[in-house]
Amino acid sequence: EAAVTQSPRNKVAVTGGKVTLSCNQTNNHNNMYWYRQDTGHGLRLIHYSYGAGSTEKGDIPDGYKASRPSQENFSLILELATPSQTSVYFCASGDQGEAEQFFGPGTRLTVL
């Protein structure tokens, strides 16, 4: 079974609306990450977490919030979505002290 799952897989939102992207991992990893993937930029880190209750800003956090209510779940929240946030979003998990990350299948978000 897939160890990192994301929902929804596709989402269309309107400008100014609130969007929540969810991620669940069964790897029992402490660290979790949210990235966005845009053509020509590779993956860029938005927020990450060291464990339940922890959220930290990554390289491009503006316009995003994150929530880590449990070891398994990590959410990315767009309070006021904008068209510039149209992208593919990936969640990943990793073991504490390890660089290897395990990725979910991605969520394609379109903001109209």
Added chain:
Amino acid sequence: GEQVEQRPPHLSVREGDSAIIICTYTDSATAYFSWYKQEAGAGLQLLMSVLSNVDRKEEQGLTVLLNKKDKRLSLNLTAAHPGDSAVYFCAVSASSGSWQLIFGSGTQLTVMP
């Protein structure tokens, strides 16, 4: 901070040919190097990783070369087949225990029958 450049952005080869993708990085303290494969509509899957004390690693038709002097990392797919068609990313980190990966911009590889 660390800068990673990856080339080429697109690569087409015939089945059975080799395909080479190169990344250069800027931070001489970089200690962990990895390559990921992303198939259409899917997440990233780790292919291979090496630490800075390794110059060459081979596994199942893949060769990773690390040139620390030139700060260059390469992935060589020998005898590519159509199933290798995907986007490939390099990702590096300051240490094997670090949480932060810096990704290259990706290479779209197409292997033609």
